[in-house]
Amino acid sequence: MTLDAIPLEETHEETPKLGRKRDHTRDPDILDAALDVLAETGYDGMTMEMVAARAKAGKATLYRRWPSKGELVIDAVACMKRGDFDRDHLPDTGTLRGDLVAMIKPHAIEDGARKMRIMAGLMSMISRNPELAEVARAAIVEPRASANRILLQRAIDRGEISAHSDIDNLALLSQSMAIYRVLVLQKPVNRDFFIQLIDGVVLPAVGLGRPLPPVDGSNSAPDT
Amino acid sequence: MTLDAIPLEETHEETPKLGRKRDHTRDPDILDAALDVLAETGYDGMTMEMVAARAKAGKATLYRRWPSKGELVIDAVACMKRGDFDRDHLPDTGTLRGDLVAMIKPHAIEDGARKMRIMAGLMSMISRNPELAEVARAAIVEPRASANRILLQRAIDRGEISAHSDIDNLALLSQSMAIYRVLVLQKPVNRDFFIQLIDGVVLPAVGLGRPLPPVDGSNSAPDT
DNA sequence: TCTATGCGAAACTGAGTAGTTCCGGATCTT
DNA sequence: AAGATCCGGAACTACTCAGTTTCGCATAGA
Structure with a gap:
């Protein structure tokens, strides 16, 4: 291989005239x-x-x-298949909690777990390849985050929660904590985990949830 | 290798007889x-x-x-230097918000950012090396998380917040979201970010600082 | 059937790195 | 000063993997 010139083909190639055409089926x-x-x-x-x-x-x-x-x-x-939720197929149950819980489908959890493992594999690369970072964000994190944002905004619009809720952070909360849990804590991310997050953090933060002041007598949780 | 904690003083063989003793200074x-x-x-x-x-x-x-x-x-x-906060040097300002804000020191932020970058570099390894996972958890994650847990528990003990608050998740919240922000979103994690998290998510979730109408940045003072 | 074309398999090249070995010099002890 | 030991540096080995090339086969159109 001492010589590099002499390209012997080269008429132009834009004509799939014969044989199997370049289909990229695989x-x-x-x-x-x-x-x-x-x-x-x-x-x-x-x-x-x-x-x-x-x-x-x-x-x-x-x-x-x-x-x-x-x-x-x-x-x-x-090219990763954007799974779950398009803007048009979001749950709409009438309550924020209903919507959030409706987002927790077995398929969505499984799909999310795979995406997190992919994200973990990309981590070290992401921090030094801006293009990859952008693509990963768009494919893996943004779809879910914007779905949550829409759900929260709806709750505001219908007057269910305060208009001053920190939507941006709350929309990222479940994802952030799920990634942290699976990658760092290495504990399972399942339906119970998400429910706990919704009832224990998101809804309380938005003025809906449980942690009522102990002075309240109606909610008689058998103390601690 | 022994993953037992803190091999500070080593019991290696006593043969410093001649020449320079094995000091491991470097x-x-x-x-x-x-x-x-x-x-x-x-x-x-x-x-x-x-x-x-x-x-x-x-x-x-x-x-x-x-x-x-x-x-x-x-x-x-x-052997990473456990930075910031030991159980005995936690802030104690009398209010949960005061304690949480007191945790945000420039040094702590900088130190945390480095730890996050290290964590990112370990990510793909962590998921297939249990020993490394355990060590990283103990050195990077656990100190801050347990500090938060203590602060929250104190707030419960003094009756400032509901005893039914989801302490475990709340203690991990700021870390989870900070890691997510710096690694995935690649946005800066600074003092303002943590303040926003405290006032926009943690305190509301715990029944304190409701989202206040005026958007003045000076403070969203919890009650009063 | 004939023929152009894309494909899978395997061999190959070149670069980079984990881990080893050797040596001259620095440093501490006596 | 003499002797023992450790250190930094550089050369070396063995291996892995990105990327390339070759070749025989399968397929689709003529």
């Missing part, structure tokens, strides 16, 4: 495989061979489509 | 260098040569003292 499988490996081993632990093996593809196929490992990961995160 | 420098590199590049990006260079030591010196990169990191995190 892309979704490869991207999904990349996300799986990412969740399991983290960015640095992930190798192109792992991704290829899991997608039952060849390494060459990966490089035909993406110029580098970094690009593949960015694409995988960016 | 250990703190090396461990601190390791933490710096960890915070900057993450576990996988960190190389033994970086650590050696920053500590102005030789790679051989590192391997004389620690058998592997993994052990060095675990030791570095375990």
